Amino acid sequence: MAFNKFNVFHWHIVDDQSFPYQSIYFPELSDKGAYSCNLIYTPADVRLVIEYARLRGIRVIPEFDTPGHTQSWGKGQKDLLTPCYNGGQPTGSFGPVNPILNTTYDFMTKFFKEISSVFPDAYIHLGGDEVDFSCWKSNPEVKEFMKKQGFGSDYAKLESYYIQNILDIVSSYNKGQIIWQEVFDHKAQLKPDTVVQVWMANSYAHELSSVTGAGFPAVLAAPWYLDYISYGQDWKKYYRVEPLDFPGSEEQKKLLIGGEACLWGEFVDATNLTPRLWPRASAVGERLWSSRNVTDLQDAYRRLRNHRCRMLRRGIAAEPVFVGYCAHEGRRP
Amino acid sequence: MTLENEPPWGTPCTQLLVYVAMPGCDGFPNLDSKESYKLIVSKGSMLLSAEAIWGVLRGLETFSQLVGRDENGTYYINETEIVDFPRFPHRGLLLDTSRHYLPLRAILETLDVMAYNKFNVFHWHIVDDPSFPYESSTFPELSKKGAFNAMTHVYTASDVRAVIDYARLRGIRVIPEFDTPGHTLSWGPGAPGLLTPCYVVQEPSGTYGPINPILNSTYEFVTSLFQEVSSVFPDFFLHLGGDEVDFTCWRSNPKIQAFMKEMDFGDDYKKLESLYIQRLLEIVSSLGKGYIVWQEVFDNDVVVRPDTIIHVWKENLLTPYKEEMANVTRAGYHALLSAPWYLNRISYGQDWMEAYRVEPLDFRGSPEQKALVIGGEACMWGEYVDVTNLTPRLWPRAGAVAERLWSNSTVRNMDDAYARLSEFRCTLLGRGVQAQPLYVGYCENEFGEV
Numbered sequence: 066m067a068f069n070k071f072n073v074f075h076w077h078i079v080d081d082q083s084f085p086y087q088s089i090y091f092p093e094l095s096d097k098g099a100y101s102c103n104l105i106y107t108p109a110d111v112r113l114v115i116e117y118a119r120l121r122g123i124r125v126i127p128e129f130d131t132p133g134h135t136q137s138w139g140k141g142q143k144d145l146l147t148p149c150y151n152g153g154q155p156t157g158s159f160g161p162v163n164p165i166l167n168t169t170y171d172f173m174t175k176f177f178k179e180i181s182s183v184f185p186d187a188y189i190h191l192g193g194d195e196v197d198f199s200c201w202k203s204n205p206e207v208k209e210f211m212k213k214q215g216f217g218s219d220y221a222k223l224e225s226y227y228i229q230n231i232l233d234i235v236s237s238y239n240k241g242q243i244i245w246q247e248v249f250d251h252k253a254q255l256k257p258d259t260v261v262q263v264w265m266a267n268s269y270a271h272e273l274s275s276v277t278g279a280g281f282p283a284v285l286a287a288p289w290y291l292d293y294i295s296y297g298q299d300w301k302k303y304y305r306v307e308p309l310d311f312p313g314s315e316e317q318k319k320l321l322i323g324g325e326a327c328l329w330g331e332f333v334d335a336t337n338l339t340p341r342l343w344p345r346a347s348a349v350g351e352r353l354w355s356s357r358n359v360t361d362l363q364d365a366y367r368r369l370r371n372h373r374c375r376m377l378r379r380g381i382a383a384e385p386v387f388v389g390y391c392a393h394e395g396r397r398p
Numbered sequence: 399m400t401l402e403n404e405p406p407w408g409t410p411c412t413q414l415l416v417y418v419a420m421p422g423c424d425g426f427p428n429l430d431s432k433e434s435y436k437l438i439v440s441k442g443s444m445l446l447s448a449e450a451i452w453g454v455l456r457g458l459e460t461f462s463q464l465v466g467r468d469e470n471g472t473y474y475i476n477e478t479e480i481v482d483f484p485r486f487p488h489r490g491l492l493l494d495t496s497r498h499y500l501p502l503r504a505i506l507e508t509l510d511v512m513a514y515n516k517f518n519v520f521h522w523h524i525v526d527d528p529s530f531p532y533e534s535s536t537f538p539e540l541s542k543k544g545a546f547n548a549m550t551h552v553y554t555a556s557d558v559r560a561v562i563d564y565a566r567l568r569g570i571r572v573i574p575e576f577d578t579p580g581h582t583l584s585w586g587p588g589a590p591g592l593l594t595p596c597y598v599v600q601e602p603s604g605t606y607g608p609i610n611p612i613l614n615s616t617y618e619f620v621t622s623l624f625q626e627v628s629s630v631f632p633d634f635f636l637h638l639g640g641d642e643v644d645f646t647c648w649r650s651n652p653k654i655q656a657f658m659k660e661m662d663f664g665d666d667y668k669k670l671e672s673l674y675i676q677r678l679l680e681i682v683s684s685l686g687k688g689y690i691v692w693q694e695v696f697d698n699d700v701v702v703r704p705d706t707i708i709h710v711w712k713e714n715l716l717t718p719y720k721e722e723m724a725n726v727t728r729a730g731y732h733a734l735l736s737a738p739w740y741l742n743r744i745s746y747g748q749d750w751m752e753a754y755r756v757e758p759l760d761f762r763g764s765p766e767q768k769a770l771v772i773g774g775e776a777c778m779w780g781e782y783v784d785v786t787n788l789t790p791r792l793w794p795r796a797g798a799v800a801e802r803l804w805s806n807s808t809v810r811n812m813d814d815a816y817a818r819l820s821e822f823r824c825t826l827l828g829r830g831v832q833a834q835p836l837y838v839g840y841c842e843n844e845f846g847e848v
Binding site: 100297331335337387388390394 | 497498499501528529546547550551742743744745746747748780781782783784785786787789790791827832833834835836837838839840842844845846
């Protein structure tokens with residue numbers, strides 16, 4: 066990242082499948098939620114990452130994505146997730162974080178107190194994407210709550226109710242918040258400096274207009290999902306993106322504070338991470354650093370190839386851009 | 399500690415008895431090699447028997463995958479009786495060392511993992527347009543002028559011998575491909591006069607096209623080169639390429655235009671291509687080798703020997719591969735399938751499933767036709783692949799192709815295949831192979847752990 070002048074490491078540290086973050090207040094979360102007891106990040110590991118990043122001028126912004134994407138949280142924290150129902154009976158499976166219980170917010174208050182002190186950056190990413198309402202809809206207590214709150218059958222309102230509480234909790238620890246675009250789209254009440262991360266590929270320029278039009282800073286990720294691999298020189302399509310190409314005023318454009326290349330992990334681990342990331346992510350790195358008029362593809366191609374060979378020399382297994390070779394590879398004596 | 403929870407360990411086994419009907423293991427594997435084996439694990443004895451040493455190799459690999467280890471470190475194996483043999487005799491993997499040079503250790507490691515997957519043919523697409531890394535003893539200038547770097551990006555004679563022997567010890571045949579007349583730009587610098595000079599409005603443009611088919615010197619060169627290749631590579635078969643010949647340069651060249659008129663070929667440059675290929679095939683034949691060619695050679699009506707193997711690789715709306723398989727086998731030729739197995743064509747998601755679902759004999763034809771399909775090859779073309787991403791891109795995806803070519807056609811349950819392939823991927827990790835994940839999850843022994 067530092068070789069490419071990236072300056073933010075967005076650590077999507079936990080999700081449905083596993084909870085590798087070893088929490089000090091809630092050790093059961095990783096005890097029960099990690100894939101295995103040695104596939105965890107201890108507090109020392111986390112400190113190491115933060116310091117290693119700091120020395121390279123890289124901010125570490127952790128993401129603890131709720132209320133969806135939390136299956137693994139339920140293993141170590143009883144009653145955190147919503148029990149799903151079928152025909153009046155609990156099915157045994159669980160949905161998103163349960164937004165109607167006080168215990169949920171007690172837990173989150175304590176949990177985010179820890180996160181706020183462990184991670185020194187001014188911002189925490191709170192997720193808020195892809196919340197599946199079906200489990201909430203099936204739960205009688207949740208349905209009761211919806212009625213009491215006057216939300217009708219609009220579960221986006223329940224989602225916003227939940228998120229707003231979390232945002233308040235995190236605010237009270239003097240941390241700024243970044244959230245995925247759904248939180249904004251579903252009209253939750255956001256603090257003025259809340260950063261909205263635009264990730265949905267469909268009409269993302271339009272979304273950027275809406276977000277900045279409403280006065281919120283935006284971070285663009287939508288066209289830079291590097292996990293979506295395809296055959297050929299796909300770095301070009303990442304390079305061609307012009308983040309400010311959306312309808313809006315000067316003030317709006319100033320609110321586009323940058324972007325992120327995303328490498329989601331469904332099909333990625335240590336065996337293929339490096340070649341999949343580099344040099345493709347370098348195209349994003351240049352687009353976010355360089356001036357708007359640095360767009361010549363042929364020139365970029367030449368420099369990207371050089372840069373790839375440079376990374377190879379530095380021991381980074383960056384994959385090839387196209388046919389050819391680097392001077393410092395080939396047979397060893 | 400409660401004894402009723404102890405697994406029912408039998409008597410400890412300390413040796414695997416191996417019996418081979420045909421003694422000797424000095425030879426090279428070939429298309430007719432017998433790879434069947436029988437493995438019996440019972441109380442107090444483990445026996446592996448096979449007709450030939452090649453079956454022993456396959457059986458040993460299976461045996462190695464049956465051995466587990468419990469949490470106390472004890473190795474164990476279940477009682478079992480296995481009778482196994484491959485469905486197709488030609489189960490290959492293509493590597494391209496021209497688009498990117500692959501260091502020797504990358505090739506050797508690939509051969510190891512091929513053996514774990516019971517692949518038995520290494521199709522070495524060794525030279526092509528971008529570079530000529532093969533050090534020829536007859537024509538040293540070819541790699542001197544044609545390699546990316548003549549010192550660091552070449553395969554010496556000893557490298558080639560090392561590959562052939564390493565493969566042999568794993569029951570893998572090495573079939574080299576010297577693709578002509580197209581795909582030969584890198585041959586030009588080291589063999590002046592070999593390639594066709596292209597013309598632009600009656601003047602040589604300075605660029606070159608395919609091998610020049612109208613010069614005697616061409617056929618002298620080809621004879622000498624293939625004489626060398628025939629002696630360096632012991633397998634009976636050579637792959638002669640013959641794909642994607644671009645006629646534009648030939649068309650532009652006035653001498654070739656004159657030749658076309660002389661031969662009464664009209665404007666049909668396929669006839670010129672056929673003329674070259676036919677002579678090449680005759681040369682190679684007279685050197686005592688059989689040949690495999692890409693499908694264009696068949697499509698363009700070149701006269702080929704009856705035992706020619708046609709390699710089917712194209713897949714598009716105009717030429718669906720199943721139709722080609724039908725056409726090739728109807729004409730009486732043997733067929734090799736690669737079209738649905740271009741592993742270099744990556745895409746998002748579990749694409750191994752598509753590769754696995756392929757049924758090589760799913761085309762319209764008689765049983766006699768289907769018997770002409772000798773197998774297939776997974777291809778890892780090198781435009782975007784070198785040592786930095788070769789292994790994760792190859793494995794475990796190529797394993798899907800390997801099973802499709804070894805196992806019975808009825809073995810196609812996806813859930814079962816997923817369970818076995820993901821476990822096999824963890825086994826590969828344990829063997830130090832940088833195989834990428836199939837989907838979310840984890841292995842006991844993650845890659846890169848101390």
